[in-house]
Amino acid sequence: MELIRIRGVEKQYKNGVTAICNLDLSIKKxxxxxxxxxxxxxxxxxxxxxxxxxxxxxxxxIIGGIDVAKLKNKKVYKLRRKLGVVFQDFKLLPRMTVYENVAFALEIFGLSKDEIRKKTIKALELVGLKNKVKQFPDQLSGGEQQRVAIARAIVNGPKLLLCDEPTGNLDPDTSFGIMKVLEVINKMGTTVVMATHDKEIVDKMKKRVILLEDGKLIKDYEKGTYSHEVA
Amino acid sequence: MRLLRTLGRNIRDAIKSVFRNFSLSMASISCITITLILVGLAILTSYNVDNFTKIIEQDFSVFVYLDKDIDEEEIKEIEEKLNKNPNILEYDFDSKEEIAQSMMETSEVLKNIMGKWEEDENPLNDVFRLKLKEIRNIKTTISEIEKFENISYVDYGEKIVNNYISAFDIIEKILIVVVALFIIVTAFLIANTIKLTIFSRRKEIEIMRLVGASNFNIELPFIIEGLILGIFGAIIPIIVVIYGYYTFYIKYNEHLFSPFMKLVVPEPFIYIVALILLGIGMIVGMFGSLRAVRKYLKI
Incomplete structure (x- = not known):
């Protein structure tokens, strides 16, 4: 079943740069x-x-039936509740503990304390940080911080996880750790879309690979590697 | 239930934020405090001034002197016309005989002189004593009465009263303008404070939006923060109004400068004023912060 359908999408920034040009793409659940x-x-x-x-x-x-391009500013939250996002720079709140950072995503929905606790612990368990709930982000390594960010992104049980260079700031070993976590999440049924230029990771994972160049879709391989795509 | 929990969390966060940005919050709170003290003084003053006007209105009479050769028919005609005038609350008629009688009662000398008058020698006039509904409109009413036939002249006791009343009127109007200006300035200041809070929390807001917070979720803590600033800002003005007015009232023993300037009894008057101040504080705080949130969050 199709989760994401992109048809004829074009994006030009206000400074005139065309970032995406006539893109067609389908991503399955x-x-x-x-x-x-x-x-x-x-x-x-x-x-x-x-x-x-x-x-x-x-x-x-179209993502899971929502027409994202037509979504009004006011309604964006409806989309955001169905997906999680992970960034290169983690975007954690430094004054909150690991637990609070993850629970934060649930608190705004007004869940009860018990529910929040259960879900938060479960998400932190999944990323392997259950024993660091009381630490603050700056007491963690980069890889651990990224795991917290992933836990926050999935704590709500989203259908889709978007990752923008999640391993961009991490060393190769740590990056593989993150990839393992993402793979587990994917196996549990969450669709994962990850932008990266980490060659080793792409080569090892043997997943679908989409190559963009100047905003155009150049190649789309079912089980691709980085090296032969770019070359 | 869900809404209640969200509300509880937001109140907690808002209080945290007020203390976390203590110096900024203090700036807003002191600004609200100063404004509300001035607003409170303005309300107290204008209400009292209004009260003076009412007291004057109650005691104040207009005398309509009738022509000397007037007959009963013509007096009736004037009475009918007075009945029709909308600004006349009530009137009394004193005939010249009655006036002479009451004057004679006041002193022996007068009694000796006036007692010797024949009936048609009485030099006094028949008089209508009028009470007006709105003293502000006194000039129109008098010029209307002066147009009636058989009127000798119209007089109203202390003309100075009229000056008082127009002065009171001006005071009230100035106070209203000043209060309105202060409220607007305060709203702007609160908007600025909240803007700075938003600035210091923009990362948090960005993440809130990322994880699916609706605009309402994002706005609510700031609105509550504005509300709390408003409530804190109202505390000192309320104390000032209540204690200040009591002290003033007791010291000036119910009246000020002149006997007709009676102060309004403190209870329940000052408690109502206190509630009004609290209400203004809350509303100004809320709208100031809503303005900032809408403007700086671009939501």
Missing amino acids: GDFVFIIGSSGSGKSTLIKLLHREEKPNKGRI
Whole structure:
């Protein structure tokens, strides 16, 4: 079943840069998709379009029945509740503990304390940080911080997890740790879309690979590797 | 239930935020405090001034002197016309005989002189004593009465009263303008404070939006924060109004400068004023912060 359908999408920034050009793409439910390409190829823009941080100038983006391109500012939260986003710079709140950072995503929905506790602990368990709930982000390593961010992104049980260079700031070993977590999440049924330029990871994972260049879709492989895509 | 929990969490967060940004919050609170003290003084003053006007109105009479050769028919005609005038609350008629009688009762000398008058020698006039509904409209009413036939002249005791009343009127109007200006300035200041709070919390807000907070979820804590600033800001003005007015009232022993300037009895008057101040504080705090949230969150 199709979760994401992108048809004829074009995105031009106000400064005149065309980031995405006439893009057609379908992503199935339960897929694990890498979006690769050099800097400025439009990977990040695509992720931003998917969580409606940016609006396309043309075309349609349908995610789980929501027409993202037409979504009004006021209604964006409806989309955001169905997906999780992970960034290169983690975006954790430094004055909150690990637990509070994750629980934060649930608190705004007005869940009861028990429910919040259960879900938060479960998410932290999944990323392997159950024993660090009381620490603050700056007491953790980069990899651990990213795990907290992933826990926050999935604590709500989203259908889709978007990752924008989640391993960009991490060393190779730590990156693999993160990828393992993402793989587990994917196996549990969450669709994962990840923008990256980490060659090793893409080569090892053998997942669907989409290559963008200057905002255009160049190649789309079922079980691709980075090396032969870019070369 | 869900809404209640959200509300509880937001109140907690808002109080935290007020203390976390203590210096900024203090700036807003002191600004609300100063405004509300002035607003409170303005309300007390204008209400009292209004009260003076009412007291004057109650004691105040207009005398309509009739022509000397007037007959009963013509007096009746004037009476009918007075009945029709909307600004006349009530009137009394004193005939010249009655006036002469009461004057003679006041002193022996007068009695000796006036007692010797023949009936048609009485030099006094028949008089209508009028009470007006609105003293502000006295000039129109008098010029209307002066147009009646058989009226000798119209007089109203202390003309100075009229000056008082127009002065009171001006005071009230100035107070209203000043209060309105202060309220607007305060709302702007609160908007600024909240703007700075928003600035210091913009990362948090960004993440809130990312994880699916609706605009309402994001706005609510700031609105509550504004509300709390408003409530804190109202505390000192309420104390000032209640104690200040009591002290003033006791010291000036119910009246000020002149006997007709009676102060309004403190209870329940000052408690109503206190509630009004609290209400203004809350509303100004809320709207100031809503303005900032709408403007700076671009939601």
